[in-house]
Amino acid sequence: MLPAELVSTLNKTLTPDRFYTDPVDCYTYAYDNSRKVFPPQAVVFPLTADEVQTIVSLCNQYKIPLIPRGRGTGTSGGSLPEQGGIALSLERMLNIISVDVANRVIVTEPGVLNQTVQDTIKPHGFFWPPDPSSAMYCSIGGNIATSAGGPHAVKYGTTRDHVLGLKAVTGAGEVIKTGCYTTKGVVGYDLTRLLIGSEGTLAVITEATLKLTALPSAVAGITAHFRDLKGCVSAITQIMSLPQLPSALEFLDSGSLNLIRNRYPDMLPRSANAMLMIEVDGTESEIAKTIAVILTACKTDSLIQANQAENIAALWKARKALSPLLREIAPKKINEDVVVPVSSLPEFLNELTRLSSQYQIANVNFGHAGNGNIHVNLLINPDDTDEATRAEQCLDKIFDLAIRLNGTLSGEHGIGSEKRAFINKEIDQPTLALMKNIKLLFDPNNILNPGKIFP
Known part of the structure; x- marks a missing residue:
């Protein structure tokens, strides 16, 4: 129970519409796309940075x-x-504070959707490069929290490369301003x-100053189909050396x-048996x-065909449909x-095939x-305890493989609670x-957010 005074x-x-304590109302804020459920005791919906500071200070007290x-x-x-505890939903902090075309900057509150930013700046000839598959629904605050990426990070980088400054309330309840307005x-x-x-x-992020990028004058797509994985991966390495x-x-x-x-x-x-979608x-x-x-560069021994795509939108629609289709x-x-x-990548994908077969x-x-x-997807029936155990063992070996190859455990999803048990594989004790x-x-x-990231 929360203290009565609080x-x-x-x-x-x-x-009342911005402070929920009824368990039924709170349940919506008990889960994310990890599909795990932990109900909060209350949910609050601040509208201003001052309200965020008040809430943080009360929780501190x-x-x-x-x-x-x-x-x-x-x-x-x-x-x-x-x-x-209390879920602090920033979804109602929806103000776009300014659009500064001359300086290629947009200043927003954290609840503004990624897609809203794109729609706002497109008429001015700009875009904001981070483009996760959930761009239609995810917020700028969430993008910043995880340094979201997406398909276009290969050329334009992730969220870290496109934020100039932030305003935030620390866990101690202090308002801070980071970065600057200039590049x-x-x-x-x-x-x-x-x-x-x-x-x-x-x-808690309360305001973000985002750096905008000029829209390209033209965009085209290529699809390349391969008979086997080896030829496809060879093409990837050849393309990235161009x-x-x-x-x-x-x-x-x-x-x-x-x-x-x-x-x-x-x-x-x-x-x-393998495909590249290239833009x-x-x-x-x-x-x-x-x-x-x-x-x-795509002309490896296993290439079936490589052509310029006629419909880029259809291509991305098929790609973004993949994640939901996995549940079939x-x-x-x-x-x-x-x-x-x-x-x-050749060694990683070959070893990944071996590990999934072994387990x-x-x-x-x-x-x-x-x-x-x-994006490695291990598909299991959670009611099959033996299969679930084998999947966890397989995942542990996949993380070991990534670290051995000088890689990292997460490129854009973050650690959260799902990967915190493995963070020691990548970060040594003095750094941790x-x-x-x-x-x-x-x-x-x-x-x-107690208990997240650290094991």
């Missing part, structure tokens, strides 16, 4: 866990109220990049292609040159987003091959201790 103060601070969240689209359990600035420590990817464990960088380079294995065939029977060659952008002349060299194979997926150097776990892989960021000390500086009472 409940009374929140009732005076927030209107009463030592109550406070779990910031956007739209709950994350897959790593980062917004789960595992220890109860150059080296005054003090780079706290902006520290907060990006911190998953709500250090501070001076002309694609704006997106997506890989789909045979399991992914079979899912697409079930939904779109005539889209793919029957003999294809290029720039001027018309740049695109023509880039397409030519990429088509040449098994009721549960263990969805990981490991990253390895592009040159290590007898259905496995479908796709993802952002240009970054070496593969330093991170925990930083957490205590920002959040001395450990109220912000």
Whole structure:
């Protein structure tokens, strides 16, 4: 139970439609896309930075866990109220504070959707490069919390590369401003990049100054189909060694292609067991040159066909449909987003095939091959305890493999609660201790998203 004094103060601070305590109302905020459920004791909906500061300060006073969240689209359990407490939903902080075309900047509150930002700035000839598959539904605050990426990160980078500054409330209830309004600035420590990817464990973002990028004058797509995985991966490494960088380079294995065939029977060659979806952008002349060299790079022994795509939108629709389609194979997926150097992809994917066979776990892989960021999906029946155990053992070996190949456990989903048990594989004890000390500086009472990231 929450302290009566805290409940009374929140009732005076927030209107009833912005302070939930009924378990039925709170249940919506008990889960994210990890599909695990941890009900909060209450949910609050601030509208201003001052209200966020008041709520954080109250939770500090009463030592109550406070779990910031956007739209709950994350897959790593980062917004789960595992220890109860209060869910701090930022979904109603929806103001776009300014659009500054001359300086290529947009300033927004954290609840603004990624797609809303794109729609707002497109008429001015700009876009914001982070484009996770949930862009229609995910918030800017959530993108910042996990340093979200997406297909176009291969050319444009992830969220960390496109945020100039932040305003936030620390776990101690202090309002801070990080970064600056300009693209150059080296005054003090780079706290902006520290907060990006911190998953709500250090501070609550209340305002973000985002750097915009000019829309390319033209965009084109290429599809390349291969008889086997080896030839496809060889093409990836050849493409990424070219001076002309694609704006997106997506890989789909045979399991992914079979899912697409079930939904779109005539889209793919029957003999294809691997596929690349490639996008290029720039001027018309740049695109023509880039397409030519990429088509040449695709000519491995197992290439079936490589062509310029007629309908880019249909291509991305099929790609984004993959994740939901996985549930047609098994009721549960263990969805990981490991990253390895592009040159290590052949060894990684071959070893991944061996591991899934060894542990007898259905496995479908796709993802952002240009970054070496593969979405590994282990498909299981959670009611089969033996299969679930084998899947966990297989996952442990996959993480070991990624680290051995000089990779990382997460490229864009974050650690949250799903991967915290494995973080020691990547981060040594002195570094982990330093991170925990930083957490205590920002959040001395450990109220912000407690238990996340660290094992």
